[in-house]
Amino acid sequence: MNVIVIIATFICVVGLSTIFSLLYRGVDRKLVAHMQGRVGPPVVQPFRDVRKLLMKENIIPDGAISWLFTAAPFICLITSALLLFYIPLFGQEALLGGYGDAILVIYLLILPSLALVLAGFASSSPYATVGAQREMVIMMSYELPLAITVVSLAWRIGRVADNPFMFSTIAESPIWSLVGPLGTIGSLILLFALLVVTTGEAGKVPFDIAEAETEIAGGLLVEYSGRNLCLFYLADIIKTFALASLVVALFIPYNLSPLVGIGAPVLAGIVDGLFFLVKAFAVMLISISVIRTAVARFKISQASWVYIIAMTLISLFGLILLSVDLMVS
Amino acid sequence: MKAFKRALWVYHLNTGSCNGCDIEILAVLTPRYDVERFGIMLVGSPRHADVLLVTGPVVKQMVPRVKRIYEQTPDPKLVVVVGSCGIEGGVFYESYSLAGPVDQIIPVDVYVPGCPPRPEAIIEAVVKAWVKLEKAEQGVR
Ligand code: SF4
Numbered sequence: 001m002n003v004i005v006i007i008a009t010f011i012c013v014v015g016l017s018t019i020f021s022l023l024y025r026g027v028d029r030k031l032v033a034h035m036q037g038r039v040g041p042p043v044v045q046p047f048r049d050v051r052k053l054l055m056k057e058n059i060i061p062d063g064a065i066s067w068l069f070t071a072a073p074f075i076c077l078i079t080s081a082l083l084l085f086y087i088p089l090f091g092q093e094a095l096l097g098g099y100g101d102a103i104l105v106i107y108l109l110i111l112p113s114l115a116l117v118l119a120g121f122a123s124s125s126p127y128a129t130v131g132a133q134r135e136m137v138i139m140m141s142y143e144l145p146l147a148i149t150v151v152s153l154a155w156r157i158g159r160v161a162d163n164p165f166m167f168s169t170i171a172e173s174p175i176w177s178l179v180g181p182l183g184t185i186g187s188l189i190l191l192f193a194l195l196v197v198t199t200g201e202a203g204k205v206p207f208d209i210a211e212a213e214t215e216i217a218g219g220l221l222v223e224y225s226g227r228n229l230c231l232f233y234l235a236d237i238i239k240t241f242a243l244a245s246l247v248v249a250l251f252i253p254y255n256l257s258p259l260v261g262i263g264a265p266v267l268a269g270i271v272d273g274l275f276f277l278v279k280a281f282a283v284m285l286i287s288i289s290v291i292r293t294a295v296a297r298f299k300i301s302q303a304s305w306v307y308i309i310a311m312t313l314i315s316l317f318g319l320i321l322l323s324v325d326l327m328v329s
Numbered sequence: 330m331k332a333f334k335r336a337l338w339v340y341h342l343n344t345g346s347c348n349g350c351d352i353e354i355l356a357v358l359t360p361r362y363d364v365e366r367f368g369i370m371l372v373g374s375p376r377h378a379d380v381l382l383v384t385g386p387v388v389k390q391m392v393p394r395v396k397r398i399y400e401q402t403p404d405p406k407l408v409v410v411v412g413s414c415g416i417e418g419g420v421f422y423e424s425y426s427l428a429g430p431v432d433q434i435i436p437v438d439v440y441v442p443g444c445p446p447r448p449e450a451i452i453e454a455v456v457k458a459w460v461k462l463e464k465a466e467q468g469v470r
Contacts, residue, residue, distance in 0.1 A: 029365075033366070036360060037360040038360045038363040038365065039363050040363070040365060040366055041365050041366055041367075041368050042366075045335075045368055048335055048336035048368055049336050051336070052337075055405075056379070056403045056404070056405075057404040058403070059401070059403050127374075221374070222373070222374045223376055224376060224377075225376040225377060226403050229377060
């Protein structure tokens with residue numbers, strides 16, 4: 001009986017998150033279109049795309065390593081969905097929050113990208129190979145600023161609490177309540193670095209060099225069609241949602257219900273859930289939609305430079321500000 | 330085949346056109362015409378496409394490639410020929426390097442005449458294409 005309840009909860013979380021992430025993608029496309037002075041597709045467009053992709057023929061090219069080519073989309077989707085269990089969603093504790101922390105999430109974040117790289121190499125198309133190499137380069141580039149950001153945050157929180165990498169600890173003592181003015185600036189800088197990392201991690205313009213439709217024809221995904229493409233499409237959407245929730249969990253882990261004084265658990269849950277959606281939307285608006293409209297695609301060397309040099313330096317600066325703040329106070 | 334309604338992905342294939350039609354296809358994406366509001370998207374790979382937009386007469390060099398791209402597109406698929414060139418040769422009629430209009434190489438579903446056709450005409454052709462897909466599906470059942 002208990003097992004059934006647990007499985008049902010897992011399915012509920014994945015289902016809800018998928019629906020909301022698809023909606024977010026629709027809203028994102030609509031917003032970008034409006035920013036560019038177009039009308040844009042309706043918000044439900046991603047649902048239509050998914051439904052259509054499921055109806056299409058699923059081709060496995062002759063030259064491809066067929067088992068890997070077929071397995072990669074599943075690995076990508078499953079690992080993206082795994083993220084949803086370890087990151088707090090809808091204002092609630094993470095489902096497996098007791099078993100994994102921010103470090104684990106950073107590791108898990110690599111897996112969907114690795115699956116994409118596998119897919120690229122397995123499809124035996126020169127475009128896909130180029131795309132896979134680029135994906136690897138960009139993956140290695142954003143790791144460093146991402147790690148620095150998360151570790152500095154946990155280091156500061158670790159001064160006042162045990163287990164600083166647990167999301168529950170981060171939610172109990174948010175960074176903003178610990179630091180003075182200098183530290184606030186430092187945290188804002190870290191937040192900025194994390195937002196830029198989110199863009200690259202989600203593989204969106206200006207860091208979508210691995211897919212780059214206009215130059216390498218869809219890159220990694222060039223040989224994929226039908227159901228397999230649909231799985232990648234879903235995985236990408238879910239991963240974007242998970243990334244936004246990660247930023248929310250690390251930097252804005254506040255809940256609305258204690259503030260407005262709602263005690264009833266169900267009502268509080270609904271209010272917190274809605275508030276979470278607003279927060280996640282704000283993160284996506286900044287790190288996906290606005291950046292996507294404002295800038296053009298980088299070259300791979302430039303993108304790598306942005307992460308390895310610029311973002312690393314910026315996040316280190318944030319860390320220095322945090323430690324100076326600690327010394328001053 | 331309701332699924333294709335308002336979610337058509339289009340691949341643009343140039344078989345030797347003068348680039349006039351291609352520019353009109355790009356115009357379809359601009360804020361003025363904005364086909365994305367109908368869910369029509371230009372994709373970079375024939376594997377992702379539902380509709381092939383073919384421009385230009387087929388030059389001899391392109392024949393095997395056109396066939397290959399047609400086969401690479403997953404079913405169900407449609408071919409739309411944009412421009413007079415692809416329909417009967419247009420200004421390149423009976424040129425020494427041509428292998429013939431598009432419909433002698435691959436099956437064509439919708440023709441858009443014009444040199445080049447207006448963007449509205451191209452949008453209408455794609456709309457017609459999905460109506461045809463739906464009808465085909467009903468015929469099968
Ligand atoms: S139909 Fe006219 S505009 Fe189009 S490719 Fe032919 S010559 Fe160029």
